[in-house]
Amino acid sequence: MASNAAASSAPDTVLVVDFGAQYAQLIARRVREARVFSEIVPSTMPVAEMLAKKPKAIILSGGPSSVYAEQAPTLDRALFEAGVPVFGMCYGFQLMAQLLGGTVDNSGAREYGRTELHVGRAGSTLFEGTPTEQQVWMSHGDACSAAPEGFAVTASTDVVPVAAFENDEKKLYGVQYHPEVLHSTHGQQVLEHFLYRGAGIEPSWTTGSIVEEQVAAIRDRVGDKRAICGLSGGVDSAVAAALVQKAVGSQLTCVYVDHGLMRKGETEQVEKDFVAATGVQLKVVDAEERFLAALAGVSDPEQKRKIIGREFIRVFEQAQAELVAEAGEEGAEVAFLVQGTLYPDVVESGGGTGTANIKSHHNVGGLPEDLEFELVEPLRQLFKDEVRMVGQELGLPEEIVQRQPFPGPGLGIRIIGEVTRDRLDLLREADAIAREELTAAGLDRDIWQCPVVLLADVRSVGVQGDGRTYGHPIVLRPVSSEDAMTADWSRLPYDVLAKISTRITNEVADVNRVAVDITSKPPGTIEWE
Ligand code: XMP
Numbered sequence: 001m002a003s004n005a006a007a008s009s010a011p012d013t014v015l016v017v018d019f020g021a022q023y024a025q026l027i028a029r030r031v032r033e034a035r036v037f038s039e040i041v042p043s044t045m046p047v048a049e050m051l052a053k054k055p056k057a058i059i060l061s062g063g064p065s066s067v068y069a070e071q072a073p074t075l076d077r078a079l080f081e082a083g084v085p086v087f088g089m090c091y092g093f094q095l096m097a098q099l100l101g102g103t104v105d106n107s108g109a110r111e112y113g114r115t116e117l118h119v120g121r122a123g124s125t126l127f128e129g130t131p132t133e134q135q136v137w138m139s140h141g142d143a144c145s146a147a148p149e150g151f152a153v154t155a156s157t158d159v160v161p162v163a164a165f166e167n168d169e170k171k172l173y174g175v176q177y178h179p180e181v182l183h184s185t186h187g188q189q190v191l192e193h194f195l196y197r198g199a200g201i202e203p204s205w206t207t208g209s210i211v212e213e214q215v216a217a218i219r220d221r222v223g224d225k226r227a228i229c230g231l232s233g234g235v236d237s238a239v240a241a242a243l244v245q246k247a248v249g250s251q252l253t254c255v256y257v258d259h260g261l262m263r264k265g266e267t268e269q270v271e272k273d274f275v276a277a278t279g280v281q282l283k284v285v286d287a288e289e290r291f292l293a294a295l296a297g298v299s300d301p302e303q304k305r306k307i308i309g310r311e312f313i314r315v316f317e318q319a320q321a322e323l324v325a326e327a328g329e330e331g332a333e334v335a336f337l338v339q340g341t342l343y344p345d346v347v348e349s350g351g352g353t354g355t356a357n358i359k360s361h362h363n364v365g366g367l368p369e370d371l372e373f374e375l376v377e378p379l380r381q382l383f384k385d386e387v388r389m390v391g392q393e394l395g396l397p398e399e400i401v402q403r404q405p406f407p408g409p410g411l412g413i414r415i416i417g418e419v420t421r422d423r424l425d426l427l428r429e430a431d432a433i434a435r436e437e438l439t440a441a442g443l444d445r446d447i448w449q450c451p452v453v454l455l456a457d458v459r460s461v462g463v464q465g466d467g468r469t470y471g472h473p474i475v476l477r478p479v480s481s482e483d484a485m486t487a488d489w490s491r492l493p494y495d496v497l498a499k500i501s502t503r504i505t506n507e508v509a510d511v512n513r514v515a516v517d518i519t520s521k522p523p524g525t526i527e528w529e
Contacts, residue, residue, distance in 0.1 A: 019063030035203035060092025236340030260288030261410030301529035417456035462512030471512035
């Protein structure tokens with residue numbers, strides 16, 4: 001399949017050279033927060049290739065290695081001679097020190113975690129306007145004991161004499177700590193000083209400019225052909241579709257497969273609110289019966305996921321074929337498939353170390369590879385928070401733009417046991433109550449997501465009214481997280497939990513208990529299945 005459309009006019013770009021730690025993505029996000037476009041490149045990329053991208057500045061990320069370790073990643077010194085401003089952080093800082101003739105030694109001067117930084121030159125390019133004592137986040141074994149010639153030492157700690165340096169003439173800067181993490185109290189300010197003062201970049205990467213660029217790129221790419229987009233009800237596919245709609249209007253048709261596993265009100269949100277906000281042409285396929293029939297008698301989570309994934313692809317392919325047939329002669333012109341792939345997926349699939357497959361993930365919209373379409377992926381350069389901002393800019397409904405993550409297989413994997421329509425209805429009611437109360441308490445932005453799970457194969461004794469009951473438990477799974485790879489259980493206020501519990505047991509028939517899951521991830525996963 002062909003790759004994605006290139007932006008029509010490239011924005012000013014900062015390259016973040018990834019030395020293999022988990023920090024590069026965070027740095028790239030912080031640069032974007034400073035309204036400058038950033039792109040992550042591997043440290044193995046030849047310097048000539050980096051320079052060919054015409055970056056306005058280059059940031060060297062932290063890394064797990066010591067510059068003395070065998071096979072420690074390194075760089076061609078030519079990078080520092082190219083006249084492009086460079087900012088080294090942590091490992092990037094030490095590498096800079098070493099390559100430019102300073103001294104880095106493995107003397108046991110380690111620092112991990114919160115550290116007090118003593119800023120020696122408050123008027124320096126990086127530290128201007130920041131306090132002379134500030135908290136920073138350190139994580140290093142080696143330390144720089146002498147800066148390279150021509151560099152001014154601008155900060156130190158109790159342990160390391162050279163914790164920051166700069167050479168304004170050559171536009172080279174470095175700090176031993178991690179300015180990108182929130183524990184470094186003035187980190188963002190220091191980063192912005194590098195970008196604006198050191199590298200002289202204007203902050204011009206705004207939501208409006210992203211929309212403009214993408215719309216122009218999509219128009220270029222799609223021309224007068226037609227495109228199809230699968231909508232899942234989630235943020236990514238909605239924003240991708242809205243961008244393509246803005247670019248090519250009625251040349252786009254969206255397909256929404258209603259598998260009957262959505263939460264209360266979500267299908268209506270797509271059918272009515274999304275269509276009203278964008279004017280998009282939408283084909284809705286009501287496939288509830290088909291999915292329920294395929295899921296009948298199945299309790300095993302992996303099997304459920306496979307069935308839902310398989311049925312989804314079949315239904316989508318059928319809808320696609322119908323669209324092509326309806327287009328008649330012009331059918332051959334249906335050439336593009338729109339997908340909401342995000343930047344972290346691009347970075348992670350581009351040579352990342354990969355993670356173990358704990359559950360077979362299925363994204364509604366995750367399609368077979370032999371489709372005869374070219375992909376249009378207008379969100380390939382964006383992080384999730386940017387996607388939300390673009391959605392807002394495009395006037396999408398708040399409920400869609402701010403929606404918390406929801407798994408492709410929907411409530412199908414939140415019913416522990418066989419999936420039936422009655423159980424789905426029950427879970428939809430309980431879930432709607434939990435969502436309503438969390439929103440009313442203003443907690444939506446504090447939690448990452450809150451799966452509501454029905455233990456359909458479990459019953460326990462209760463007493464409701466005058467009688468003994470034998471009902472199902474509902475489990476609330478509120479979690480806080482940065483990226484869903486790890487998560488902690490959210491400490492929700494007791495009165496909110498109490499209200500949810502009372503309402504669910506009063507209002508949802510056949511439920512007589514509400515439990516809260518207090519397991520972090522790991523060892524638990526976020527979803528129960
Ligand atoms: P777990 O349960 O693996 O979930 O801790 C991590 C995040 O992924 C979501 N999730 C899915 N998303 N298709 C999706 O699109 C899936 O099959 C799927 N399974 C889990 C989950 O909601 C959480 O945000």
